[in-house]
Amino acid sequence: MPTHARAQDPAPGRGPLDQERAHLAASRAALAAMRAEVEALDISDVTGNWVNAAVLQSQIDQRIKALADHADTPLFFGRLDYLHAPGAEAAEGADGERFYIGRRHVHDADGDPLVIDWRAPVSQPFYRASKKDPMDIERRRRFGYTGGELTAYEDELLTGADAEEEHGTASRLLQAEIERPRVGPMRDIVATIQPEQDEIVRAGLSGSLCVQGAPGTGKTAVGLHRVAYLLYAHRERLARTGTLVIGPNRSFLHYIEQVLPALGELDVRQATVDDLVAHVEVRGTDSAEAARIKGDARMAEVLRRAVRSGVTVPTEPCVVVRGSRRWRVPAYELEELLRELLDRDIRYGAAREALPQRIAHAVLVRMEEAGEAPDDRVQDAVARNPAVKAVVKAALPPVDPAKLVLRLLSDADFLAEQARGLLTDEEQKAILWTRPARGVRSAKWSAADAVLIDEARDQVERTPSLGHVVVDEAQDLSPMQYRAVGRRCATGSVTVLGDLAQGTTPWATHSWPEALRHLGKPDARIEELTAGFRVPREIIAYASRLLPVIAPGLAAATSVRQAPGALDIRAVGDVADLDAAVVAACGEALAHEGSVGLIAADARVQVLADALAEAGLPYLSPGEETSREVRLTLVPATLAKGLEYDYVVLDEPAAIVDGEPDERTGLRRLYVALTRAVSGLAIRHAARLPSGLG
Template sequence: MAVPSDELDFLAEVRAALARMLDTAAHRVATGADVAGDRWTAERLGRMLKSHLKELREEPAAPPYFGALHFTDGERHRIGRRRVTDAQGTPLVLDWRAPVSRAFYQARAADPQGVHVRRRYGWSGTTLTGYEDEHLPTTPPVTVRPSPPRPATGETAPTRPAATETGPGRPGATETAPVAGEASLSRLVAEEIERPRVGPMRDIVATIQPDQDDLVRAQIGDTVCVQGAPGTGKTAVGLHRAAYLLYAHRRQLERAGVLVLGPSRMFLGYVAAVLPALGEVRVEQRTLAELLPVAAVATDTPEAALVKHDARMAGVLERALWSRVTPPTEPLSVTDGSYRWRIPVPALERLLVDVLAENPRHGTGRERLRARIVALMQTQAERRGETPGYAWQQRMSRCAPVRELLDRVWPRVRPAELVAAFLSDPADPALSAAERAAVRWPRPRSARTARWTEADALLIDEVAGLIEAPPGFGHIIVDEAQDLSAMQCRAIARRGTHGSLTVLGDLAQGTTPWAPTSWAPLLAHLGRPGTPVTPLTAGFRVPAAVLTVANRLLAPLGVDVPPARSVRTDGVVRFLPSGSVRDTVAEALEREGSVAVIAASVDGLELPPSPRLTVLPAALAKGLEFDHVIVVEPADIVAAEPRGLNRLYVVLTRAVARLDVIHSRPLPAALRSRHAPQ
């Protein structure tokens, strides 16, 4: 059935409006300086106009809208990634974050929210191919659509197959995965979720589900923790929450900033396109290592890394820092022209005790002590009839006797120098003899000659935070949080003191030695104890066949997470004893979509070149996903590290359509079982 002419006419109107908006933005940039009242205003206005023009010019090639709402009172609205208006400023398309747009995600038969019809549009690239109407509250969906185009590979378009698995014990046998109990998805939503993916992560703005929408639109002051099983969209929820908060609280967050923290540069590159696609380019996307004061050039031993990442190191470093503050032993004497100001030791001791009782940061405390010393001298001067002003105060605060006193009593501390001194002689009693030996440098070094490790950078950042507060952010999205150590959490908490957090992760995917088995200790180290944990268990990207296999690993992992249940009944899993990696890759590349080969080590793998093929070690697979994943020797992945079984769980759940497991060695015991946890 052809798309109705009125829909095509409206689409043409929207595209013309977008072109007009771009022309208008360019014109405003060209003339903005002429309407500004002064140079400062002109510069500020120019930056704002250029930023808006940049957003419009870099708008990705995507449909201008994906849905529509027909309300019972006659109102009709299209919903898209950004607001589009006609020449008179009347909205043609509403931003998906607008309050009225929430009904597109939340309206249901039990609570229609005034919606009579919810319409979802189908697109092939930027070509409108059809639409699907859902009549609320009880009328079933009616689909209006042309015949689907043939795939680019020339294959016949496949129907959605039942989830199957070729079993490890019975070659060629099939296993139907259990169907999830969640409500079924509309056909257009299902097709969008299952569409093959090549390249970076896409936004899910057209397919956000009600429980995901609740998390996206949580209040700005609320810290949200999401325990998300593989394929449940937790990363997408975090990125869409960033976009929503910038829309709803733009003035506050543009000033305070929004930070997305990812586990690696590869991961950030994979998700980097999502926020620009949603119209948000003013979000900082970094790894934690990129925020720390020194770069890592060396690697710790496993024993040293465990000690340095332990929460006790915060107390160790705090004691080392404050041990450098010592009581005065000599009075202060300052010559001021014909006068001499003298402060005896008891008075100096009282000042020191008072400042320490206020528990300031180390750098702030030094300046408070300086100011109070000067205030005592000013009192003496005023008693002599003097009227010291600001210049006098500055001169006294910087005079040699005051500087020398401060350097003896409350010396300046450079964080790297303190950490270097500690690692040269780690004498704190909180550490055992074995722990002190693990972190002790073989020979003493200075901060200039030190070869810092990633954990050392955290120690330096901890000391720097005790001296002076680092720049903070209004909101921080922390992805793959289950792998964070206590010291990493503290580094994040220092940067989110006056803002809120979105904490995303999956305890089952924790692969670091310090990964917790429950969220409570991690949230406490992030400075958000008692934060409720919201589970996402409905898998939209990972099909049931894959989750059926991966869920077998949950019991041996011993983590407090519910098993995922996929809303998709498609997907294929094959166990291929002694299979050829090269032949399996060649077969996979005959289908559309992205392909990945994941192994404990990829050294020596010679595979056919293809832009759709990614070859990566298991340690770098976290957070990524591919249509077809080929896992090589699961036993090697398990044996490669202490949390190898967690790593294997990560690797298996990277597949969103097909999973091939090639092995010549016996499979791990959990995979040999054919029963997933219920």
């Protein structure tokens, strides 16, 4: 697929807007023809069997789905007018080229592109070109749409006497697209990607990235667009190795799940860390202290010791009988073979596979010394000999990861032996079950226990690695969870997204270098996004008053958007009047276009649900898709992270802080809630505002 070619010239004698509409119509017709061509494919004579036919038909169905034309989604959102023909075209002496930039590639019947994929190299200047570095661009044109209809355009001249000065007037259409009210799940930001965001999106596949991003800087969208870009630039490689997006909870994943399909990527798996380690059914919960200890990186060494705790050094020789001959490997040699494997610190399962081959090799050496000429088939047969298998089973007994963790958490003596010098007596007592389970299925496993089982499984057998993993809201992962994620990209790369100021777990990350070490990517590049595009300046400045307490090392975020009146703080004199004031604020917010989120402490959610029902205001829960009819979502503060709403009503900030085990965590939870609004934030409170916000 070519990355660039001359676009069709607009029809002469028509106004610029009519010309652009004509190009849009031609592009839509071409896309429809592309889809019809795929639908008409006949594969009846090109496959050898039904399996190949099913695979090929599945690929065709996916292609048809990817070529769908959604009437309310513009095929292109920008245009680049080059001064000279880029790439190979320049060698032909062609003058300037014009390219329409969109979410997908569209070509005409002759194969000439009408729309260029935003990920193609020729599209890059749309995001990075400036007066200072025009990148051979004469004009950058942005398009405005109402629904799917092209209604406006805006030109930015980057070269020549009429070029705008750097830091000139911001694009009205760009601003309007950023501020466009949202209903439903998260949408792509492909039309509004900024230069610093584009650098992260287009970073190479070989290196890992960590993005520290303040609220509203678009770090989640940047991570998703990075996946789409990598799949475009390295499709064949990633088709073999796979990609994965990891989010903090199912509500968050539901919120972002339409972004990649909108960009034409349908095969990217999305999961939570709990999904990755779901080896047992989670039915129990831990205290904050127990969860913190189980999530500590020291538990990896405890588990490594536990996995190897059953190793027994051979004390008897191994005697292999083949025909009339007996071959003897003495105990000291068996011990040497075993210790050699253990000293290499390979996985337990790999050692169990290697030991019989080592013993068989020792037997073959004796055969050769006796004048025989055994081959590999003989070695494999000796490795399967009952005497050899018995030695291996006794020296390296099978390990069931779940049963091992069950014993570790149930048997105080076993835990003490494996945790000696690593965990204190108090820490051991904190993670021991008060009521030991009778078996794996009857145990009330916690989420942290499942991560321990996953670690033990990897100690036994290597976890398959993917080509690229994106992990969002990473600041809330424990060291052991980082290790679980790192196993999934051990031979690939990772994009870590997060904000240290939004860490709300007892084990929240204190620094990104520390987190990257646990992830197994200590050399990952750390980038910081501080310029906000979604949250208005007034709101982010107010929330940033908490930073000196919750994240002293972080610089306050800035915002390119001003929205006078975006922040509305009202005190309610009587606690009894608070519910009515909150419901009234929701009504005021619903008078505007767009989504509305009512965020409250978890303990207040049911009270507010009853108040909304009594007032006749329908509402949704996080994860349920908003619509034009129901635009209000009631959000527990613990589920607000990563979500955005056009308008947010924040109920009783002090209750959010009080709902956490300590003040710092509570203030971080409040910081998250304060930064979910795109257009307006209304705070209603009866209690005194937390320190710094008064």
